Amino acid sequence: xxxxxxxxxxxxxxxxxxxxxxxxxxxxxxxxxxxxxxxxxxxxxxxxxxxxxxxxxxxxxxxxxxxxxxxxxxxxxxxxxxxxxxxxxxxxxxxxxxxxxxxxxxx
Amino acid sequence: xxxxxxxxxxxxxxxxxxxxxxxxxxxxxxxxxxxxxxxxxxxxxxxxxxxxxxxxxxxxxxxxxxxxxxxxxxxxxxxxxxxxxxxxxxxxxxxxxxxxxxxxxxxxxxxxxxxx
Numbered sequence: 001x002x003x004x005x006x007x008x009x010x011x012x013x014x015x016x017x018x019x020x021x022x023x024x025x026x027x028x029x030x031x032x033x034x035x036x037x038x039x040x041x042x043x044x045x046x047x048x049x050x051x052x053x054x055x056x057x058x059x060x061x062x063x064x065x066x067x068x069x070x071x072x073x074x075x076x077x078x079x080x081x082x083x084x085x086x087x088x089x090x091x092x093x094x095x096x097x098x099x100x101x102x103x104x105x106x107x
Numbered sequence: 108x109x110x111x112x113x114x115x116x117x118x119x120x121x122x123x124x125x126x127x128x129x130x131x132x133x134x135x136x137x138x139x140x141x142x143x144x145x146x147x148x149x150x151x152x153x154x155x156x157x158x159x160x161x162x163x164x165x166x167x168x169x170x171x172x173x174x175x176x177x178x179x180x181x182x183x184x185x186x187x188x189x190x191x192x193x194x195x196x197x198x199x200x201x202x203x204x205x206x207x208x209x210x211x212x213x214x215x216x217x218x219x220x221x222x223x
């Protein structure tokens with residue numbers, strides 16, 4: 001089965017940039033979404049189709065996808081961005097699969 | 108506004124089945140797919156399957172193939188997920204979510220506890 005690997009944790013200082021990677025075989029050939037999940041809450045879509053932001057998501061969230069790696073970048077990280085982040089890939093053969101998840105800590 | 112309201116928490120014995128509902132409002136139910144995703148305590152999100160709410164076509168994760176059935180009732184704008192042959196490892200929060208390509212709206216989650 002298809003697997004997506006993320007770093008377990010990322011630490012960032014307030015105002016700095018956090019980059020979260022998601023690795024999978026030929027991931028650049030698939031569409032990637034990113035979700036933010038805070039404790040006890042349902043996930044929230046922050047990036048879809050590799051780099052698009054849903055309405056209401058701050059511009060500091062951006063995404064890219066190429067080769068075997070997709071990246072979620074949070075610029076000017078704020079305390080409210082502390083959460084778990086999951087990538088998700090899909091195509092007609094893969095169906096949908098979630099990454100292993102990354103806990104972002106804002107120090 | 109889009110709302111997905113799920114049924115309440117369930118406690119089941121091993122070997123039993125559970126059926127969780129997800130009532131949609133605020134949009135045309137048949138124009139979107141509905142996904143089902145679960146999350147065991149402290150674990151990652153896990154995609155289970157989806158249904159095209161218009162056609163009724165389904166696709167399931169191989170992980171759950173044979174144990175999960177996703178259906179919908181268009182007259183009630185409600186999707187259902189039934190999981191059979193429950194075991195303790197199926198204890199999790201089960202979410203429904205709307206979307207194609209990305210899940211842009213999520214239900215509040217339904218806790219299913221499997222315990223003897």
